[in-house]
Amino acid sequence: MKQFVTEDSFWELFPEARIGIVVAQNMRQVEEVPEEDVTTIQQLLAEANRTAQKHLTSDTISQNEVVAVWREAFQKFKTKKGARCSIENLLKRVLKGNPVGSINPTVDIYNIISLKYALPVGGEDIDAMDGNIRLGITQGSDAFTALGEEEESPTLEGELCYRDDAGAICRCWNWRDGIRTALRDDSNKAFLIIECVDPLRAQDLQSAIDELSELMSKYLKADIFCKEIITRDNPTIVIDGAK
Template sequence: MKQFVTEESFWELFPDAQIGIVVAHNMKPESEVSAEDAATIAKALAEANGKADQHLESNTISQNEVVAVWREAYQQFKTKKGARCSIENLLKRVLKGNPVGSITPSVDIYNTVSLTYALPVGGEDIDAMDGDIRLGITEGGDSFLALGDEEESPTLEGELCYRDNAGAICRCWNWRDGVRTALTDDSSKAFLIIESVDPARADDLAAATEALADMVSRYLGADIFAKEIITRDNPTMVIDE
């Protein structure tokens, strides 16, 4: 059995945070996604790039409320220089007229949800995880090879990250994913995460979680093994038997 565990060190920093989790099992590999469904996903992503404009009231990215809350959050723990919340990186592309393009069906789906609701969304391959996945403050030195990098970049002392028994999974909360547990074209079991630090956006988080579950079920043929909103009062859930 594998679990997702949010540690007390996380809740001490963000007592009002909420995390929407969708656990998808038996996802189709990319090769089995129909051309029609792939086109529908790509269209949804293109539309989401347009919808993202509604969240951008200022041309200065940090002055938009959906980004400002995360800038403040990232000041609460140790980060690698230049690390930013994943939603800031996506919205910055929209602001610059450089829409987020298609990658793979599973990644396109969570980018669609992220842009639509202006919330950070990520995904990991459950089968590639070593034991439970935990979110908390690390003592540093956790092994990590980021996507696109050739050299390892271990975690810092005091950094907030997702990790398992083998090392870090996603550094600086939701900044960068690692190679080891990244979703691939053939991933069958996905751990999908949507994070919110703004209590006023609880309804948006719930809607985004529902939308994410619906899309992976409808277009990737996934069985939704679990779907929950993680809070301080509900800090742990089972993600695999």
């Protein structure tokens, strides 16, 4: 049995944060998704790129409220130089007229949600995890190799990250995913995360996890093992019942 555990060190920094979790199981492999569904997902992604423009009221990326709250959040823990929230990176592309493109149906679906709601969304392969996944401040030196990189880049002391028993899974909270637990074309179980640090956007978060689970069910024929919002009062959930 695997769990997602949010540690006290996280809540001490972000007591009002809310984290939406969707666990999808028995997903279609990428090659099994019908071409018409692939096309529809790509169309939804193009539409989400256009919808994201409503969140951009300033041409200066840091002055947009959905980005500013994350700039402030990233000041509360140790980060690698230049690390930014994942939603800032997506919205920056929209702002520059370089829309977020298609990667594969699974990644496209969570990018659709991220762009539409201007919330950071990520995904990991549950079967690739070693033990529980934990979110908290680390003492550093957790093993980590980022997607697209060959050189290992361990975590820093005081960094906030997702990690399991083998090392870091995502560095600087939601900045960079690692290659070890990244979703693959043949992944069966996905741990999908949507993060919110603005308590005024609680309803947006709820809508986002509802739509994410619907898209995973509709297009990837996934069974939704759980759909839940993590809070300080509800810090731990089971994400895989397998022994």
